[in-house]
Amino acid sequence: MIEGVKQQKWWGWGEEGHSYGYKDKPKFAPFVMKKVGVDIALPVKPIPPFSSLDVPPSRLSESLRQTLVGILGETYVQTDDETRVVHAFGKGVRDLVRVRRGELGRVPDVVLYPGTQREVERLVDAVVDADAVLIPFGGGSNIVAALEAEPGESRQVVSVNLGRLNKVLEIDEVSGLAHIQAGVFGPDMEDQLQARGWTMGHHPDSFVWSTLGGWIATRSSGMQSDKYGDIADITRGLTMVMPGRVLELRPLPSTSSGPSVREMVLGSEGRLGIITSAWVNVHRVPEVREIQAYFYPTYADGLKACRQIVESDAEVMMARVSDALETEYIMANGKKGSKLSSLVSKGIQKLMLQKGWDLSQIAMSFVGFEGSKSHVRYTKGIVGKIVRDNGGMGVGKGPGALYDQKKYDTPYLRDFMLDRGLVCDVSETTTPWAYAEQMHTNATGAFYKAMDELGLRGVVFCHLSHSYHSGACQYFTFAINDDSENNLVTYDVAKRAIQQAFMDNHGTVSHHHGVGEEHSPWMEQDISPAGVHIQRTLFEGIDPGRNLNPGKIIHDGAPGISTNSADHMA
Template sequence: MIEGVKQQKWWGWGEEGHAYSAEGKPKFAPFVLKMTGLDINAPIKPAPKFEDLTVPPSILGDELRAKLVDALGEGYVQDDDLTRVVHAFGKGVRDLMRVRRGDLGRVPDVVVYPADEAQVAAVMDAVVEADGVVIPFGGGSNIVAALEAVPGESRPVVSVNLGRLNKVLEIDEQSGLARIQAGVFGPDMEEQLQAKGWTMGHHPDSFVWSTLGGWIATRSSGMQSDKYGDIADITRGLRMVMPGQILELRPLPSTSSGPSVREMVIGSEGRLGIITEAWVNVHRIPEVREIQAYFFPDYYAGLKACEEIVHSDAKVMMARVSDAIETQYIMANGKETKSKVKKLASKGIQKLMESKKWDLEQIAMSFIGFEGSANDVRYQKGLVGKIVKKHGGFGVGSGPGALYDQKKYDTPYLRDYMLDRGLVCDVSETTTPWRHAADLHRKTTKAFNEAMERIGKRGVVFCHLSHSYHSGACQYFTFVVNDDTETAERNYDVAKRTIQQSFVDHHATISHHHGVGEEHSPWLEQDISPAGVFIQRKLFEGVDPGNNLNPGKIIHDGEPGITSNSPR
């Protein structure tokens, strides 16, 4: 461990001692039993013990180690087993399944912690000269297998943890820009910005355990991207260390300088170099911030309402609507209230739904966020309220929205809780034009349920619309498979493969904001065409002819549904 650099637990999400709990949530166990057939109150397996792992020895040579120590100092070149294992994986469900059973794959030989760009460049040049492999590491939250070395890699593998590059370096207040080091975690960055009255407004689910550089490298989106844009919109300039040189892109509003090099770097997942800092858009902290909750008679009414909101004069900060099963999950995940007022309010909402002759098994919950001056927020809420009413919905105030805002970063902990009990839980997200949004939801849900029938497993899939655009929206699917047997990873593959194939078969992309890595690369040709893959391949080969920079990511030569780490 390096002082000031946060590190996740080796076997799951987040920090040791912090975990999901179903205590005080009496509806949660019945919901899980109904949807998956699993009793979550049954005895669970004990947590894995690190001492039970067999960690492959480091193959770092003395000469390369000496160069790394000379560049960074002895304390910032670490090859103990725990540090290497923490940096061997991201936090995808396949990563968690494998590490829990001790299948460690190709563990990095050493983890280095540079303090500045000059040290990053020294590490890069030393490793490439030694014909080693360089893998950038931010918060380790990646879920698409973008952090693991290629199995069987015979060259030394160096994981470059950027956690010491964690400062907001300057703010250009007139331009609304900030220069920020790439290794800063979301909360630390916002704390520094907000101390001076600014915010970047980028809040992915992984916010607590992800970094600015990681967001850029994976083309991230945040919960508030309807207002602030995704990371490609936010990032205006950057610096990136490449073998023997440093790329510098100035923070310009727009350019016509040929094919966009900035766009080539955003989403490149370490294949082109190591991002060290970026110029990003920042905004003054809004006067008012409010999240309102609404109900619709069904998910498709909510989809149509969000489409109309985007095309109206309403400029919301976020617009999220959950399908029927996810709505039931949200309500089951709430703590039991002892407040008579809240109980009466809940009963009143149910009676209102019944009076409208709604099917309570089909209702859809929505959260819509507003930011700005008090007058502006009041105006936006009025516009949205009319649209919601037009599509059969109604508002229930800011109480549920405030609770969502408080708990929005806790969801990833639920995967560990599920795995402890034999439930494999993962997510796949995509975008499609509005014209195909409802059809994509129906057909993806149907395909998943049919796949579960074929393999004879209980499972459930649910979805929410998470980001909206002029031409379409992101739909974020969560799926769970009840399988605690030796076939669990194979059946997980069936579920994941089914959902990803449904995306490309129904006018959608393979990923909206999680990136490609190895998990999504088998579908890349279907997504961007063989010619698109050809262009990407030639870009990577031209910049990195020795295949030293995070090889095996994005471009994949196998068949759909098979990554280099899939069970054989």
């Protein structure tokens, strides 16, 4: 490990010693048993020691090693096995299953840690001159196979960790812009900004273990994007190192300079170069911040209310609503005696029943408010009326405060479930408002149909996470009870069913997780064959030697089966 650069554990999410705990949540174990038939209290197999892995030796040539050491120094050219394995994968389900089994695929031959813009420029040229493969690495939180080298890659594979490029370089307080290095992790960036009274307001689920450069490279979105915008809105200018040249885009509020080069870089996943810094919108830390909790009779009522909030004069920081199953899951995660676990108390249940609600269909909602006291008061009044007009009711800000405290813990649950034989994953999409309810019905239906055909138990639930003028993102979480050696085949069937449902119901392949290899088979359905042709032409024109993270976004695999998974299952 490199001093000052955070690194996740090789076998799962986050840092060693931090995991999901359920023993103080009395409703969680019964919920899991009821939905998928798994007793989470049973003993689990320990994670195998790293020493048990058969790590392929580095193929780094002595000539390239000497060149890289000359650029970076010995300390920042790492070829030890654990560092290479950590940088071989993201944290998708397929990644975690395979690395725990010791099925490591094409591990990088070396991991580089540049500390300056000039070092990045020199190493990019050196790697391309050696006809090696270069893969940028931020926090390693990617879940769409955007970090793994193609199977069978015969050339040297170089992973570039930008963790030393972690500073807020400048704040333009007049324009509300900050110049920030791309390797900074979310919490470190916000600490630097807030120390000077500013915030970027971008908080994805992966916030603790993802970086500014990674957000830009995957077109990330955050929990507060209803107010602050997605990373595509936030990023106004950037610097990207390309072979033999450096792209410099100034931080302009808008421009008519032909097809947007900025848009070409956003979501490019390392196919065009390495993003080293960006100019981003920043805002003064708000005077007031609170999250209110509400209930609706049904998820459909919640969807309608969220649309009306967008249409209204209310300016909220977030508006989230969960379907009935996810609402039950949220309740099951409440600690004994907490406001979350007691939300549907006997008194509230009685009130809901008096209103004629079916308690098995209720939908929970969190709405976030930020700004001056008067703005928050005004906006809460608008939202409260919309909630009531759609049959809903408010239950205060206590549950929202608990949600806010625990919002980054969810990824640890994936490891916990995998330990117990449950394959868990997420898929998200956007649709116009006219198709939002249809998408929910048909995507969940496609998942359960796939489970029936496989003869397995599984569960899927959903929440609306981000809202726009014309539509919204819906975020699906699913779990499958399959601890067999074929559970990745099972996973592919379920993932394929959900992703195809997105295509069949006016959705997109992904809202904010990116494309990588996992989602690329659906790109022609998403953006049309002509759109894929444009992207392919762009990548081939910039990178004719296929040195820059090849195989991502565009590849020729079958729907639902990436090139890596097809290789794994062969």
